[in-house]
Amino acid sequence: MKHQKPYEPSHGLELGDFRMTKQRQVVYDVLMAKLDHPTASEVYSRTVTLMPTISLATVYNCLETMTQCGLVKQVNLDRAPSRYCANLKEHAHFYCEECGEVTDLELKSGVKSTNAWKLPRGSRVDHVEAAIKGVCPACTRSKN
Amino acid sequence: MKHQKPYEPSHGLELGDFRMTKQRQVVYDVLMAKLDHPTASEVYSRTVTLMPTISLATVYNCLETMTQCGLVKQVNLDRAPSRYCANLKEHAHFYCEECGEVTDLELKSGVKSTNAWKLPRGSRVDHVEAAIKGVCPACTRSKN
DNA sequence: GTGAATGCAAAACCTTTGCAACTGG
DNA sequence: CCAGTTGCAAAGGTTTTGCATTCAC
Numbered sequence: 001m002k003h004q005k006p007y008e009p010s011h012g013l014e015l016g017d018f019r020m021t022k023q024r025q026v027v028y029d030v031l032m033a034k035l036d037h038p039t040a041s042e043v044y045s046r047t048v049t050l051m052p053t054i055s056l057a058t059v060y061n062c063l064e065t066m067t068q069c070g071l072v073k074q075v076n077l078d079r080a081p082s083r084y085c086a087n088l089k090e091h092a093h094f095y096c097e098e099c100g101e102v103t104d105l106e107l108k109s110g111v112k113s114t115n116a117w118k119l120p121r122g123s124r125v126d127h128v129e130a131a132i133k134g135v136c137p138a139c140t141r142s143k144n
Numbered sequence: 145m146k147h148q149k150p151y152e153p154s155h156g157l158e159l160g161d162f163r164m165t166k167q168r169q170v171v172y173d174v175l176m177a178k179l180d181h182p183t184a185s186e187v188y189s190r191t192v193t194l195m196p197t198i199s200l201a202t203v204y205n206c207l208e209t210m211t212q213c214g215l216v217k218q219v220n221l222d223r224a225p226s227r228y229c230a231n232l233k234e235h236a237h238f239y240c241e242e243c244g245e246v247t248d249l250e251l252k253s254g255v256k257s258t259n260a261w262k263l264p265r266g267s268r269v270d271h272v273e274a275a276i277k278g279v280c281p282a283c284t285r286s287k288n
Numbered sequence: 289g290t291g292a293a294t295g296c297a298a299a300a301c302c303t304t305t306g307c308a309a310c311t312g313g
Numbered sequence: 314c315c316a317g318t319t320g321c322a323a324a325g326g327t328t329t330t331g332c333a334t335t336c337a338c
Contacts, residue, residue, distance in 0.1 A: 017291090017292075019291095019292065019293070019336085019337055019338075020337080021292095021293060021294080021336075021337070022336090022337095023293080023294070024293090039327095040327080040328080041327085053294095053295080054294085054295085055294070055295045055296065056295095056328095057294080057295065057296075057297090057328090057329080057330085058293080058294055058295065060327090060328060060329075061293075061294080061329090062293095064328095064329095065293095074222070076220065076221075076222050076223060077220075078218075078220050079220060079226065079302085079303080079327095081326085081327060081328090082223060082327085082328090091261075092260075092261045094263070094264075094267065097270065103264075105261040105262055105263060106261070106262045107260060107261065107262070108259075108260055108261065108262055111259075111260045112260065113260050113261075114260075114276055115252075115255075115259070115260050116236075116251060116252055116255045116256065116257050116258075116259050116260060116274075117235075117236045117249040117250070117251065117252065117257075117274065117276070118249055118250045118251075118252055119238070119249060119276070120238075120247075120280070120281050121281065122281030122284055122285065123238065123278055123279070123280055123281055123284070124278045124279040124284055125276055125277075125278040126241065126277050126278045126279070127276070127277040127278070128274070128275070128276050128277075129274070129275040129276075129277070130260075130261065130272070130273070130274045130275075131272070131273040131274075132258055132261070132263070132269055132271070132272050132273075133269075133270050133271040133272075133273070134267055134268045134269040134270045134271070135267070135268040135270070136264070136267055137264050137265065137266030137267055140266055140267070140268050141266065161316085161317070163311090163312060163313075163316095163317060163318070164312085165311080165312070165317090165318065165319080166311095166312095167318080167319070168318090183302095184302080184303080185302090197319095197320080198319090198320085199319075199320045199321065200303095200320095201303090201304080201305085201319080201320065201321075201322090202318080202319055202320065204302090204303065204304075205304090205318075205319080206318095208303095208304090209318095223302095223327085223328080225301090225302060225303090226302085226303090
């Protein structure tokens with residue numbers, strides 16, 4: 001069985017041998033420029049306008065590396081292509097079934113993200129991934 | 145943009161034209177027989193021992209159809225192959241990074257699954273998907 | 289200088305699909 | 314009977330990989 005790599009805390013940012021190449025810089029800039037949740041190919045489309053020679057494979061590599069380093073987060077909703085997100089604070093994702101937008105939901109203060117669930121005593125929690133599907137306020141309003 | 149199909153409540157089980165074929169029966173039986181979280185190909189491996197002529201594509205079709213009907217749930221963790229689950233009560237999933245097992249976490253009573261997150265006023269919530277990664281009690285114990 | 293990263297194309301992987309044959313109600 | 318389902322093989326779309334070239338440190 002192929003296990004996940006153990007989750008690396010995103011603060012601390014242990015970059016190790018991380019080399020800041022031009023490509024990585026552009027990919028990172030693109031992610032920071034617009035805090036929506038682009039897929040790898042959307043990131044590619046945006047980077048290619050800034051650096052026409054970059055390849056899709058490199059974008060994938062950069063996103064993977066940055067995910068490992070904790071610079072960005074990979075967001076997976078169902079089987080859809082992964083999206084990437086530069087918001088490093090703990091948060092959930094809201095997926096609007098009408099407009100397809102993904103927005104971040106902050107954690108309420110003083111609350112643990114696991115607090116709704118019965119965790120067996122003795123579990124160690126490393127990471128919580130919460131996705132909420134529904135209809136966003138804007139789409140709810142425009143529906144009638 | 146290709147949207148999700150709207151989420152269908154799993155109670156009520158509107159089966160519509162659903163035809164209980166031998167293949168679907170076997171797939172369903174296999175899922176009920178062991179409430180772990182097999183992937184499509186694990187389901188295939190198990191069904192094939194009971195019905196050697198079944199094809200992998202049919203297993204995928206059956207799982208898809210049953211997911212639509214609300215008979216089973218599709219569980220997606222990261223980019224790993226989808227797993228399937230016959231537990232229809234609202235629950236979260238715990239993924240153990242040591243042993244790779246996926247277990248169900250019940251919702252605490254009197255609590256909403258969204259309660260940790262700041263939902264914008266006016267959002268409609270249809271469905272919550274929560275995945276918790278960590279180390280299960282058994283693996284935590286055996287580590288030292 | 290040297291190991292790491294890139295770019296390209298090809299492969300890998302999970303999943304879906306087209307279609308003729310079959311079957312459940 | 315006949316729409317819905319199967320099985321097969323082939324295609325689909327996303328992501329990864331092998332390898333020669335280039336580059337950051």
